Amino acid sequence: MSIADHLMPEFDHEMASTRTLLERLPDGQGDWKPHPKSLSLGDLAVHIARIPFYATLVVRDTEMDLNPVGGMPFPKIPFTSTDALLTLFDDYVRDARSALVSATDGDMMEIWSLKNAGQVVLSMPRVAVYRAMVMNHLIHHRGQLTVYARMHDVPLPAIYGPSADTPM
Numbered sequence: 001m002s003i004a005d006h007l008m009p010e011f012d013h014e015m016a017s018t019r020t021l022l023e024r025l026p027d028g029q030g031d032w033k034p035h036p037k038s039l040s041l042g043d044l045a046v047h048i049a050r051i052p053f054y055a056t057l058v059v060r061d062t063e064m065d066l067n068p069v070g071g072m073p074f075p076k077i078p079f080t081s082t083d084a085l086l087t088l089f090d091d092y093v094r095d096a097r098s099a100l101v102s103a104t105d106g107d108m109m110e111i112w113s114l115k116n117a118g119q120v121v122l123s124m125p126r127v128a129v130y131r132a133m134v135m136n137h138l139i140h141h142r143g144q145l146t147v148y149a150r151m152h153d154v155p156l157p158a159i160y161g162p163s164a165d166t167p168m
Contacts, residue, residue: 003108003127004100011055011100014135015093018048018142020157021149023086029152030079041148042079048141049089050077055096055134058112058126059103065115100130 022045030042039047057064067073079085108127113120124132146156155165162168 002103003105004103007100007127007130008097010135011097014138015052015097017157017159018138019086019089019093021142021145021159022049022089023082024149024154024157025082025085025145026152026154027082032148032152034148034151040079041145041152044141044145044148045085046077046079046088048138048145049085050092051134051138051141052089052092052096054137055130056092056099058129058134059096059099059107061112062110063113063115065118067117068115069118096134 025041025045030040030045032041033039038044054064065071077088103126108130109125111123112126112129113123114129114133115121122129142159146159149156156163158166158168
């Protein structure tokens, strides 16, 4: 069984759980923040929706520069509506799944680098970057978003087991 075959069930589960949370977000609360230093609900939701795009970059490319010297920084996408957010997420998930399915074990063991203004921030095998910068990153921020949702009385979905709102 290939590395990608081992990763695919987790990918499918985490993406489905994430979508279930994203589809419950209130449209009119995109600017809301629990604290002045926090991301807004909309910015956090868009960040989460974009994380599958990073999976595609990790599998397709050998590096990503967040602020390339002389180039355009990673563009910001505004939160406009829950429907637009879901479309963005679904497109990124489809592309990420396709990239992962086609990845060979050799591809997943190649070194991938994250850069900022040309400086290497980290370099690891793609499989390690996929686990840390994609899956763990997604799960971390999804946990934050459940707190935001709870603060708006949004019923939380069951993710790894029942929630107070969604028995299994």
